[in-house]
Amino acid sequence: MAEDEFEDIVDEESGEVTGFRRKGRKEPERAASEISESGSHARESSEELDLDSREHEIEPEESRERPRRSPDGWAPESHDSESESGRLRRAGNVVRESGRTGAAIHAFTQSSRQVFANVVFVIVTLGLFFFSGGFLSIWLRLGLVGVAVILLLFMNAPGLRQVIQNLWGGENRNVLRNTVVIFIIGLIITLAGYFSGMFSAFFAFVITLVVTIIYVLLHLDVKHGRINFLYYLAPLVLMTITAWVFGSPWAGIVGLLAGCIWLGWEKQSIGVAVIVGIVSVVLFLVILSLISVEEEPEEGKVAVDPNSRFGRMIALQQELWFRFIRTFRDVPGRIKQFGQRQVAIYSEDIQIGKVDKYAVKKMGLFLDNVGTDSKRVFVPPEQPGRFTEPILVYGELSLEGFEDSAPVNVRITCHAENLTGNVSGLVRPDDSFVMVHGDPPIDIGCVINPRDLSDGQYMIVIDVAFNFKTEAYMRGYFMEQTRLRAYTREKTDPLAEFGISDKDPKAVFTSGPVGIGVGLGSLPVPVAEDMHGPTVKITVEDLWEGRLGNVESFSFKLPPGLAVTAIEGKNRPGCDSACGTSDPCICALQRDDIDSLFSKKQEIAGISTLRINTDVKDAAVLLGNAPLAIRNIEVAASYTYNLQELVPVAVYHERVQP
Amino acid sequence: MKKYLLFLLLVLFACQPGLRQTQLVDVHTGTSGLELKFFDTNLVDVFESSYFDMLIELRNHGAANINEGKYVWITEENYVVAEGRTSKGVFDLQGRTPYDPSGGFSVVESRMTAKLLPQLIKGYDTPVIFLACYPYKTNATVHVCIDTDIQQANPRKVCKPDTINLRGGQGAPVAIESVEQIFSRDQATGKIRPTFVINMRNLGNGHVVDSSLLDVACGSQGGLSLLRGTSVTGEIGSAGFNKVSVSASLPSGDLDCGVNPAILLEKGKDAAIICRVNDNALLDVSAGTFTSLLSIKINYGYVTSKSFMLTIKKFI
Numbered sequence: 010m011a012e013d014e015f016e017d018i019v020d021e022e023s024g025e026v027t028g029f030r031r032k033g034r035k036e037p038e039r040a041a042s043e044i045s046e047s048g049s050h051a052r053e054s055s056e057e058l059d060l061d062s063r064e065h066e067i068e069p070e071e072s073r074e075r076p077r078r079s080p081d082g083w084a085p086e087s088h089d090s091e092s093e094s095g096r097l098r099r100a101g102n103v104v105r106e107s108g109r110t111g112a113a114i115h116a117f118t119q120s121s122r123q124v125f126a127n128v129v130f131v132i133v134t135l136g137l138f139f140f141s142g143g144f145l146s147i148w149l150r151l152g153l154v155g156v157a158v159i160l161l162l163f164m165n166a167p168g169l170r171q172v173i174q175n176l177w178g179g180e181n182r183n184v185l186r187n188t189v190v191i192f193i194i195g196l197i198i199t200l201a202g203y204f205s206g207m208f209s210a211f212f213a214f215v216i217t218l219v220v221t222i223i224y225v226l227l228h229l230d231v232k233h234g235r236i237n238f239l240y241y242l243a244p245l246v247l248m249t250i251t252a253w254v255f256g257s258p259w260a261g262i263v264g265l266l267a268g269c270i271w272l273g274w275e276k277q278s279i280g281v282a283v284i285v286g287i288v289s290v291v292l293f294l295v296i297l298s299l300i301s302v303e304e305e306p307e308e309g310k311v312a313v314d315p316n317s318r319f320g321r322m323i324a325l326q327q328e329l330w331f332r333f334i335r336t337f338r339d340v341p342g343r344i345k346q347f348g349q350r351q352v353a354i355y356s357e358d359i360q361i362g363k364v365d366k367y368a369v370k371k372m373g374l375f376l377d378n379v380g381t382d383s384k385r386v387f388v389p390p391e392q393p394g395r396f397t398e399p400i401l402v403y404g405e406l407s408l409e410g411f412e413d414s415a416p417v418n419v420r421i422t423c424h425a426e427n428l429t430g431n432v433s434g435l436v437r438p439d440d441s442f443v444m445v446h447g448d449p450p451i452d453i454g455c456v457i458n459p460r461d462l463s464d465g466q467y468m469i470v471i472d473v474a475f476n477f478k479t480e481a482y483m484r485g486y487f488m489e490q491t492r493l494r495a496y497t498r499e500k501t502d503p504l505a506e507f508g509i510s511d512k513d514p515k516a517v518f519t520s521g522p523v524g525i526g527v528g529l530g531s532l533p534v535p536v537a538e539d540m541h542g543p544t545v546k547i548t549v550e551d552l553w554e555g556r557l558g559n560v561e562s563f564s565f566k567l568p569p570g571l572a573v574t575a576i577e578g579k580n581r582p583g584c585d586s587a588c589g590t591s592d593p594c595i596c597a598l599q600r601d602d603i604d605s606l607f608s609k610k611q612e613i614a615g616i617s618t619l620r621i622n623t624d625v626k627d628a629a630v631l632l633g634n635a636p637l638a639i640r641n642i643e644v645a646a647s648y649t650y651n652l653q654e655l656v657p658v659a660v661y662h663e664r665v666q667p
Numbered sequence: 668m669k670k671y672l673l674f675l676l677l678v679l680f681a682c683q684p685g686l687r688q689t690q691l692v693d694v695h696t697g698t699s700g701l702e703l704k705f706f707d708t709n710l711v712d713v714f715e716s717s718y719f720d721m722l723i724e725l726r727n728h729g730a731a732n733i734n735e736g737k738y739v740w741i742t743e744e745n746y747v748v749a750e751g752r753t754s755k756g757v758f759d760l761q762g763r764t765p766y767d768p769s770g771g772f773s774v775v776e777s778r779m780t781a782k783l784l785p786q787l788i789k790g791y792d793t794p795v796i797f798l799a800c801y802p803y804k805t806n807a808t809v810h811v812c813i814d815t816d817i818q819q820a821n822p823r824k825v826c827k828p829d830t831i832n833l834r835g836g837q838g839a840p841v842a843i844e845s846v847e848q849i850f851s852r853d854q855a856t857g858k859i860r861p862t863f864v865i866n867m868r869n870l871g872n873g874h875v876v877d878s879s880l881l882d883v884a885c886g887s888q889g890g891l892s893l894l895r896g897t898s899v900t901g902e903i904g905s906a907g908f909n910k911v912s913v914s915a916s917l918p919s920g921d922l923d924c925g926v927n928p929a930i931l932l933e934k935g936k937d938a939a940i941i942c943r944v945n946d947n948a949l950l951d952v953s954a955g956t957f958t959s960l961l962s963i964k965i966n967y968g969y970v971t972s973k974s975f976m977l978t979i980k981k982f983i
Contacts, residue, residue: 367790367980411787480787484743484794489887499874499908499933506874507741507796508974519787632887633744634755639794641745643785 130161151311184225192221219250240275244268244282245289252293253322258333265289297327324385328466328657350616359618360526360548362481362516372409372520373553374417374444374475379404379654381469388459388662400425400434400457402469402656410446411519417444420474423455425467425658432461434469444475462660473652474558480645481518483527484511485543485568487631487638490535503533507637516642522553522650527642536631536638542571542623547644549607550616558649560607564597567623568640570631575622577606591630596621694763698836698870699728700803701736701760703973706774712978715784721749721777723797723973727760727770730838734759736801737885738775743793746782746979753777755885758799763838781979789981796974800885802878805839805867805965809846811917814956815859817850824956840871841911841965844937858949863915863922865963866939869932873971877910881968909933911967915942917959932967 134157138150195217203210247268252261265286273282300311302324313320353359381402389395408417420441423434434457444451455471488496488503496503504512516527526548534543547565551557567573572588573596574580581602588594598606607617625631632638706722713719721740727733736758740749753776760771775797784791812826828848836842847864869875876884909932915922922942932938944950 365788365790367788369789414787478787480785482785482788482791495908501874501908506970506972507798508972509794509796510974511794511976517788517791629887634887635739635741636798636885636887637741637796638887639741639743641743 127161130157188221188225191224192217195220215250215253222246222250240272241285243272244286245292248289248293252326252329258329261293294330297323297330300327302327324659328384328659353616353618358546359550359616360516360528360546361550362483362518362524362526362548364524365517365519368520370409370520372411373477373522373650374419374473374652375407375409376471376473376652376654377405377407379471379656381656381658383658384656385659386459386661388660390663391460397458397460400459400462400469400658400660402434402455402457402471402658404453404471404654405450406444406453406473407450408444408446408448410444412446414446414478415476417475417477419444421453421455421471422474423457423469423471425457425462425469427465427467432457459660464660464662467658467660469656469658471654471656474649475652476561476647476649477521477523478645478647479519479521479523479525480643481516481525481527481547483516483529483642483644484514485529485640485642486533487536487568487640488533488636489628489632490537490540492636493533493535503637516644522551522555523557523646523648524550524552525644525646526550527644529642533637536570536625536628538625538628540625542625545621545623545642546618547621548616548618549646553650553652555650555652558651560603561647561649562597563603563607563644563646564595565621565645566641566643567594567596567621568631568642569593570625570627570629571623572626573621574624576602577620578622588626590627691765692763692768694730694765694768695806695838696835697728697838698840698842699838700731700840700871700873700969701733701799701801701971702726702728703797703799703971705797705973705975712790712980713781714980714982715781716982717781719779719781721779721795721797723775725758725760725773725775725799727762727772729762729770729803729840730806731762731804732760733762733771733801733803736760736799737881738797738799739885740777740779741794741796741798742779746784746791746793747795747977748780748782750778750780758801781977784979784981791979792976793979794974795977796972798885798970798972800876800881800968800970802881803839803841803967803969805837805841805843805963805967807833807837807843807963809833809843809961809963811846811848811861811863811959811961812956813861813950813954813959814848814850815950815952815954816956817852817859817952821956826956826958836870839965840869840873840969841867841875841932841967842870843867843963843965846961846963853946853949856946856949858951859954860944860949861917862941862943863961864939864941865913865915866937867911867913867932867965868937869909869935871969871971873969875909875911875932876968876970877907878912878966878968880907883907884968884970911938911965913940913942913963913965915961915963917944917948917961919948919959920945 134154138154195213199210199213199217202208202213244265245268248261248265251264251267252258255261268289269282269286272285273279276282300313300323302313302320313323350359354361379402381400383398383400386398386400388397391397402423406419410417418441421436422440423436424431425434426432434455437454437456442451453471455469457469486504486509493503496506502512512532514532516525518525526546528546528548529543536542545565545567549557549560567588569591571594573584573594576596576598581598583598583602584594584596588596606619631640702725704724704726706724725738737755738758739755740753742749756775758773758775760773761767763770779795809831811831812828814824814826814828816824828850830848831846833843833845844866846866849862849864850859851862852858853860911930911932913924913930915924923945924940924942930938930940
């Protein structure tokens, strides 16, 4: 440690330097004065006082964290008592004996030793907790953790008696009194709700607990009692309470963040807040997963009656968090895909189109109003003649199609899945049918026999596959090559000279689950007889939350005068004989080519792009009779698209009571 | 009462300070040439598979006449097609005169067809461009100070040969910005040679092209001519774009503006040409200091365009 990290301690009476301390940290004597202030006991026993001051003269536990805050800010408090002066001299002597460097090393060792002891203790405790599942019951393990927490408090506190004294001393006494008052008021409100039935007593009780705990956490002066371990529990406590009260993982996350922000503010450390936040989430999920609300709980888990209020709360939380985690399971993949997409757009590897803005409706097949009446299914024991209610998940299919467009073939499958496997369901009224534009919405249902499912949480997955078509239109500007060179040499923007503001036109595609982009490179495209034409890039992108299935057919039309030479570097049959003449060049890809061109390995960020090389066969036809030719490229793709909806269901098998 | 009121009004409005004199407008100001404006009635949506007329107003806001200007309609032919005989044409327009300060006016009409939109598309925005290429010229007459007293022997001259600023244009898109006057002694004869540096700039909205390349500018072919300007000078590497030809004269005769009086006028930048008195019109030192009129003419072709997005909608 550098010496400039220390500053001299000057005796206020004599003015002589009596020792030194680390900059920005509390003087040794202040810790002793705190102890002396904390109760008369310390004043009565000078030996104990001396012992305590020695204990703190190097690096008292509290002073290692930050300077003590004065009532009106962060400025250190003043000390003027004579006894403090004496202690200061004693402390200075002790430090001077070992020298500055030695004191620094000693302080560092002391601090590190304590931190190391805490870390080892926590690791050992958690290790014992997780690895003793085979031979100790969960209650015993939780009890061990409780004992460990108390021991941890003792390790970090000078003495339990002193902790208690500090808790009851000074302002804390008022805080605790107020806490009791708040809790009693809340309890009265709760009882009022219970007896009057005007509002939920349960909700009132939870609110009472929340308010009480928040009040304690915010006001209790735990610093003096050195039980600031409680601080670290704040994010977890707030997360648990908010998640439970509001019944939403998002609320839990907000509670967690609030706790972390508060902790970070109190500790003046973002790192501590982040670490505690992560640990809190992990602990929360571990604790949640250790509770079983099933009739036959798994070994090593805390069993809770699923029919009790607490059991239902736990089940709800488990379900919510299961869905929440499932939602976020794909987040890393999505982030990666987003990044790849942006890079690909920047490097023009993929082309972005825009949907037909004149389409007033979003086109496609929609699965809406998906739900179930049996989120929690209790399966009675199997007895002859006793009917078992099936799990029914329903939804509504509606088609927004184009007039005169082809009929849409719909295929539906459904299954129940959990982490261990899938069980197929039966689709009602039919698992495949045809819809046309103008058809009314169709109600569908997925029926699953709960006897095929064991106890636990399931996701009922409804998959709907349908065929659809997307067309795209791209405007391109073409100009004679030498004319374009003349513009370029004169540093003149040719498109601006023609009053064109849309200098980078995007392909317009019809509304639907898939978007198509087309790129022609830099515009205007230079044209000359018998030269290479533009490389046309066509991108097919999945726009909806579902999944693009097979591409059934794919065709494109180039302006007259252009001919296709290769698609993705290969000569592929499919273009008609009109290519290169005064008629447009229409190409329809063959089945094999479609399969290879739209395979997964061709995708960038889940997006397929084709590169079509062209040649100019007839420049006069392509250019027409104006200095700037505006020509079109058209693309059409027919494909199968898959929609998916999930509904969580919990299954409980009732047991026959012996 | 009414009588008094009428009398008062008669007194007030009858006593005007003489007849208003007609003031002639100076048409040789401004930087406009041909101005294009679509008729508002065109700026509405059209339906697929229908005819419609495109009307555009052509007004010559400059001081020069336009003879045999050319125009062409440019459309996205997959969706909008101008009827053959109306897709291109020729026009003439008188320039502004003191007696017709608003300039020549004409309306060009084109019958167009909005084609059938693709089956699945509901509407489509497509550009319609009107391109006009026309010959134009800039004329300016400048009072210059001819000063043969290059030794400054006479302290009481009638004028000084300072740089003449001509801001505001001369009623054409290519404007003469300033004229610098330089007087030097010819070494062979000992006489004084007046020399003028003429600075000019394209201040219009379009671009300048060699006046002989107007067909090329409004046509699809002949880009090589624009690139090399071969039809004017035959000189390889001299562009047809931004090229103007300049001539200047004093009452005593034409000035020599170089072997090739065509210069490149890069858009947004000044270009200068040096014109000087021919050898046979040099001035004696004894000619003294006097004012004269310098006449400058710049010939060029000018290309201007106007566009707007036409929306074609599907019949539902």
